[in-house]
Structure formats: C-alpha cells, structure tokens
Amino acid sequence: MPEPVGFIADVFGLFLCRHSQGMLKPGIYILLNKVQDFISERGYGEYLRPEELAYFVLAHEAAHMILHSLLPRDIRASYYHREHKPFKYELEEPFCEYAACRVIKDGCLRVLSFELTGLPRLPENTCSVIFSLTRPLPYAYYTSLFKMSLAGLDDYVQKILWAYVWSHSVFKERTVKMTFKKVLERLVICDHLIKTLAGNFGVKTLDQFKDLMPEPCYPYVVRVVI
Amino acid sequence: MPVTLRQVGEWFDKLQQLHNALEGVDLETAVSAPHQCISQKVEELCELISKAKREISNEKLIKLLNQVEERICKLSEIQGIEDLAEKLQLMVTDVFDRNLDRIVKILKTIVVIASPHLVKDYVDIKKRLEELDTTIDHVLLQWSYLNLDNAVRIWGDLLLPYKSQLEAMAALTRILDGVKSMMSDLNLYYTRLRIETGRTKVSIRSDVWLFFEAYKEARVAGLTLEDFTNIFTKVIKLHGDSVRNLVKEQILKGQEAWLLLKNILLVNLALSRISPDRWDEYAHYLLGLLLSTVKDVSALIRLTEYMHELSTKLRERGLETLSLRLLRALVLAATRISPYRKSTESLILTIDTFVKNVKRLSEAQGINEIIRILRPLVEYVSYTADIEFLESVNLELLSVNKITEKLTRKLLLLC
Numbered sequence: 001m002p003e004p005v006g007f008i009a010d011v012f013g014l015f016l017c018r019h020s021q022g023m024l025k026p027g028i029y030i031l032l033n034k035v036q037d038f039i040s041e042r043g044y045g046e047y048l049r050p051e052e053l054a055y056f057v058l059a060h061e062a063a064h065m066i067l068h069s070l071l072p073r074d075i076r077a078s079y080y081h082r083e084h085k086p087f088k089y090e091l092e093e094p095f096c097e098y099a100a101c102r103v104i105k106d107g108c109l110r111v112l113s114f115e116l117t118g119l120p121r122l123p124e125n126t127c128s129v130i131f132s133l134t135r136p137l138p139y140a141y142y143t144s145l146f147k148m149s150l151a152g153l154d155d156y157v158q159k160i161l162w163a164y165v166w167s168h169s170v171f172k173e174r175t176v177k178m179t180f181k182k183v184l185e186r187l188v189i190c191d192h193l194i195k196t197l198a199g200n201f202g203v204k205t206l207d208q209f210k211d212l213m214p215e216p217c218y219p220y221v222v223r224v225v226i
Numbered sequence: 227m228p229v230t231l232r233q234v235g236e237w238f239d240k241l242q243q244l245h246n247a248l249e250g251v252d253l254e255t256a257v258s259a260p261h262q263c264i265s266q267k268v269e270e271l272c273e274l275i276s277k278a279k280r281e282i283s284n285e286k287l288i289k290l291l292n293q294v295e296e297r298i299c300k301l302s303e304i305q306g307i308e309d310l311a312e313k314l315q316l317m318v319t320d321v322f323d324r325n326l327d328r329i330v331k332i333l334k335t336i337v338v339i340a341s342p343h344l345v346k347d348y349v350d351i352k353k354r355l356e357e358l359d360t361t362i363d364h365v366l367l368q369w370s371y372l373n374l375d376n377a378v379r380i381w382g383d384l385l386l387p388y389k390s391q392l393e394a395m396a397a398l399t400r401i402l403d404g405v406k407s408m409m410s411d412l413n414l415y416y417t418r419l420r421i422e423t424g425r426t427k428v429s430i431r432s433d434v435w436l437f438f439e440a441y442k443e444a445r446v447a448g449l450t451l452e453d454f455t456n457i458f459t460k461v462i463k464l465h466g467d468s469v470r471n472l473v474k475e476q477i478l479k480g481q482e483a484w485l486l487l488k489n490i491l492l493v494n495l496a497l498s499r500i501s502p503d504r505w506d507e508y509a510h511y512l513l514g515l516l517l518s519t520v521k522d523v524s525a526l527i528r529l530t531e532y533m534h535e536l537s538t539k540l541r542e543r544g545l546e547t548l549s550l551r552l553l554r555a556l557v558l559a560a561t562r563i564s565p566y567r568k569s570t571e572s573l574i575l576t577i578d579t580f581v582k583n584v585k586r587l588s589e590a591q592g593i594n595e596i597i598r599i600l601r602p603l604v605e606y607v608s609y610t611a612d613i614e615f616l617e618s619v620n621l622e623l624l625s626v627n628k629i630t631e632k633l634t635r636k637l638l639l640l641c
Contacts, residue, residue, distance in 0.1 A: 043518045043519040044519065045518070046516075046518060047518075106607075125511050127516075127609065128554055128558060128609050128610075128611075131609040131610045132559070132611040143606075143610055146606065147606055147615075147638040147639065147641075148638070150602040150605060150606050150638055151602060151634070151635040152635070153635075153639075209366065
C-alpha cells in the first residue's frame with residue numbers, strides 16, 4: 001500500500017508571477033473545492049474549516065509572492081530546480097510553509113526584510129491540526145525552521161534563506177558551482193543546510209546583499225477558484 | 227457519613243421483604259389496630275391450612291402445618307412463627323403448591339404486623355419517597371429492572387454521597403433511569419456484560435456498568451454525584467452520536483461501544499481534575515478529533531485508555547500543565563497513524579518515555595523549572611505531533627541528569 005502523498009500547499013493554491021507565460025492572469029489562486037475535499041477525506045470536517053486551511057494556503061503563496069518581489073529573477077531561477085527535480089531540493093518551499101505557519105500562529109508574515117504584523121490568527125487547536133498534517137519533502141523541512149523559531153532564532157531562519165540565495169548567486173559566477181550542485185543533490189540537503197548553518201552560523205550581515213536589487217512584481221490579485 | 231452501595235442493597239432487601247409482606251394490607255389499620263389486622267389474617271390462614279391439609283398427602287408437611295396452626299392460636303408465641311414460615315418456604319420450594327405459598331406469605335405478613343415499628347418504618351419510607359417525587363413501587367421496579375442487585379455484588383464498597391440509604395436508593399434509581407432513557411434517545415441499546423466478581427461472573431446491564439465504572443473515577447476525583455451526573459450527561463450528549471455512528475457503520479461491535487464510552491468518560495473526568503475551566507473544550511476537541519479520524523477500533527480503545535492513564539499519571543506527578551499539550555500531540559499523531567508506519571503502542575511508548583524522563587529530571591531540578599525549560603520542546607511536539615523528534619529527544623534526555631535552556635535549544639536544532 002503506497003504511503004499517502006500528504007499535504008502540499010501548492011496543490012491547493014498557486015502563485016503566478018507576472019513573468020509567467022500561462023493562460024491565467026498573474027496572482028494568487030486558491031482552489032477552494034480541493035481544500036474542502038481534502039478536509040472531508042481526512043475526517044477533519046468538524047475541526048478545520050475550509051476557509052481556515054485556505055487562509056494557510058494563501059499565506060504560503062503570499063510568501064512566494066513576496067520572495068518574487070524581493071529577489072531578482074535570475075538569482076531566484078538559479079536555485080529554483082523545480083523543472084528538473086520537482087519539490088526535492090528547494091529551501092523556498094519549506095520556508096514558505098514556515099512563513100505560513102507563523103502567519104496562522106502569530107499573525108506575522110516575515111519574508112527576509114519584509115514583515116507584516118497584525119494579520120488574523122487561527123485558534124491554537126486549528127493551527128495544530130494544520131501543522132501536524134504530514135507533508136512530503138521538501139515541505140516537511142518546515143519543521144526544522146519552526147524548531148529554530150521556537151528556539152528563539154527566527155532571525156536566523158531569515159538569514160538561512162539569505163544564505164541559500166546568496167550561495168547560488170555567488171556560485172553562479174564561479175566554476176565551483178557544479179561542486180555545490182553535487183552537495184545539493186543530497187536527499188536531505190534542506191535539513192542538512194538548516195542544521196549546519198544553525199549550528200555553526202557563518203552568514204554575513206544583510207548589508208552584504210544590498211546589491212541584490214529587488215525587481216518588483218506586484219500588485220497581485222488574490223483569486224479564489226471554486 | 228456516606229453510605230456504601232452494599233448498605234443500600236441490604237437495606238433495599240429488607241424493604242422489599244416488608245413491601246411483599248405488607249402487600250394488600252390496609253396500612254392505617256395495621257398501625258392503629260394491629261390485633262384486628264392479625265385476626266383477619268389468622269382466619270384467612272386457618273382456612274388455607276385446612277384446605278391444604280385436605281389436599282396434601284405429604285406427612286411431613288401436614289405435621290408442619292399442624293404446628294403452625296397450634297402456634298397461631300397463641301398470639302403470644304407469634305415470634306416463633308417466622309422460623310416455621312422459613313421451614314414451610316423451603317418445603318414449598320420442593321412441592322410448588324400455591325396454597326402453601328400463600329400460607330408462607332400470610333405468615334410473614336402476620337410477623338410484620340405483629341411488630342408495629344416495622345409497619346411504621348414502612349409507612350415512613352413510603353412518605354419520604356413521595357416527598358422525593360417517587361413511589362416505592364417505582365423504586366422497586368427500577369431496582370430489579372436495572373439489575374442493581376448485581377451492581378451491589380460488583381461495586382459493593384463504592385461510597386455514595388448520601389446520609390441515608392433511602393436517599394441514596396431514590397437518587398440512584400432516578401439517575402439510572404435518566405441514563406437509560408438518554409441511551410435510548412441516542413439509539414444506543416444496552417447489552418449484558420459479564421463481569422467477574424471473585425470466582426463468579428455476574429451479568430450487568432451495560433448502561434449501569436458504564437455509570438458505575440465512571441462514577442468510581444469520579445469518586446477518586448472528589449466529584450459530587452450531582453457534578454458527576456452533569457459531566458456524564460454532557461459527555462454522552464457530545465460523543466454519543468459519534469459512537470452511535472461507529473456502531474451503525476459496524477466499526478464498533480458488541481461491548482466495544484460501551485468500553486469506548488467508558489474510556490471517553492474517564493478521560494473527561496481526568497481532565498476535569500487538571501484544568502476545570504478548559505477541560506470540556508479540550509476533551510471535546512481531542513476526543514472528537516480521535517473519533518472522527520481514527521477508524522481502527524482497537525487503536526481507538528487503546529488510545530482513549532492511554533489518554534486517561536496519561537492525564538492521571540501527569541497529575542499524580544505534578545506535571546498536569548503538560549497534559550493538554552501531550553494529549554494533543556498523542557491525538558494528532560494518532561490521526562495520521564497507518565498500519566505501515568508507527569503502531570499505536572510505539573506512539574504510546576514514546577510519550578510515556580518522555581513523561582518518565584521529565585519526571586526524573588524534575589526530581590533533581592524542580593517541576594516548575596523543568597516545565598519552563600522544556601516548554602519550547604513540548605510546544606513544538608504539540609503543534610506538529612512530530613513523534614520521531616520526541617523519540618530523538620528521549621534518547622538525548624536519557625543521557626543527561628540536568629537540562630538547561632542551552633540543551634533545549636540544541637535539541638530543537640539538532641534532533
């Protein structure tokens with residue numbers, strides 16, 4: 001019997017950048033019927049409302065959207081291996097999952113230097129149901145980031161993402177890029193990276209990245225598809 | 227002094243004997259003019275004895291009837307009639323003669339009427355029961371219908387918070403009557419359970435069994451019968467539907483539904499001791515989540531049983547502030563258990579080991595200190611139900627005698 005795939009935020013919602021060539025208009029789409037089906041299949045109907053899970057998905061996609069707005073496209077593309085190794089080696093997905101968890105738990109959406117506070121929070125029990133949904137890799141690595149946050153190291157979580165982006169942008173210019181890619185191909189790269197950097201943090205201050213000029217992609221529209 | 231269920235049972239037996247003896251007797255006359263009443267009964271008795279002697283060929287019986295005749299002629303020796311009545315009853319049981327049965331009954335009636343204080347007691351009991359909005363007939367009927375004799379055999383030493391047996395009996399029959407109709411409203415029909423008491427097995431109605439088993443826990447929790455009944459009603463109303471649906475879907479079979487209901491009640495009662503202001507919300511949330519997502523019956527029953535064990539254990543160890551979080555982790559982890567992953571037992575073992583570790587460390591460092599330091603760990607586990615993480619933490623904790631914030635942080639980052 002195959003193991004269930006688990007909860008993937010991107011199955012229930014998607015973010016389309018303005019540079020995407022698709023048929024749909026750029027923005028965030030939430031597939032509410034899929035959210036509803038997922039909840040009823042799992043038997044969580046009485047304990048988790050579709051709009052609550054949809055809010056989580058929205059927060060996840062919003063984190064992607066902010067990253068799109070903050071990072072130059074070519075740098076982002078360099079670490080975005082989805083086409084070649086779908087969902088496997090990316091830190092962006094667990095990071096967005098972590099950011100969404102913080103939105104529903106603390107009412108705070110923080111992505112790198114961008115921070116939104118005072119957002120609606122979900123009840124603790126509802127949060128716990130969403131947090132505890134099993135997730136495939138790399139989404140499951142959000143737990144490592146969440147643990148860091150509980151250890152009082154949220155700043156470090158942001159720095160880890162910076163380090164991840166930075167390493168790509170730097171290695172892009174060098175011949176050692178291939179070596180780094182080999183490291184990336186380790187199955188537990190996200191977890192490994194998070195733990196290594198958290199344990200022996202060597203990232204420089206954010207000032208070093210001031211030359212990474214954002215290429216704004218907003219405004220975006222949130223669309224709910226039923 | 228509260229009375230025990232056994233005392234109530236013994237008192238009930240006496241009441242039943244009185245009631246049977248005084249059946250059909252005009253109580254007012256029996257109180258005001260007992261001799262007149264006895265004379266009537268003696269006449270009736272003599273008539274029956276003559277008739278019986280004509281019809282019976284058994285010599286021993288006739289001899290016994292002659293003795294009765296002699297005695298009842300001397301009302302002064304009425305005290306001895308009781309023994310004769312007993313003897314007659316024994317013989318009647320062998321012969322099954324209706325006339326003799328009636329003779330025994332009249333003999334007993336005479337004995338009772340000849341003791342005015344017994345009649346007076348009976349009249350007083352009748353009045354008291356009426357004051358308590360019930361009747362002696364109703365109480366007697368309910369008592370036998372609900373198998374309370376067997377309940378006395380099983381839970382005889384259980385203390386009931388009433389000063390007198392009468393109050394206890396009236397309250398019990400009223401409450402159990404309510405339980406019975408509540409279960410019928412939910413379409414949860416009772417079954418008979420066989421319970422071991424010493425060497426023998428006693429049959430008991432499942433709804434009565436559920437009530438007393440849960441009440442035993444309520445006594446430990448120090449709840450009054452009234453508070454307990456409120457909780458009982460609330461819990462059955464909240465979770466009865468889910469259990470009934472599981473029975474309907476044939477997921478729960480036979481006694482399993484009652485066993486599950488019992489465990490649910492025990493969890494509620496145990497949680498009510500931990501956090502009285504939040505327990506119902508939490509218990510409803512956790513148990514509801516479990517009932518709606520876990521469809522493996524044995525896992526469901528084991529988990530509810532362990533939820534009770536865990537909350538009791540944590541309370542005994544002074545770690546009750548951790549219970550709601552650990553219970554949530556347990557339930558959330560259980561909702562995603564599948565046969566090809568972790569078993570319920572290993573899940574339980576992990577949480578149990580963590581509790582043991584915390585207990586050991588708290589002995590050295592103090593409970594409050596330990597809870598403060600471990601809070602982020604417990605919070606993480608209670609949000610994500612990450613049992614693998616807890617297993618790793620257990621391993622790390624086993625090797626230390628003291629825990630610090632630094633270690634907690636290290637565990638969070640590296641486990």
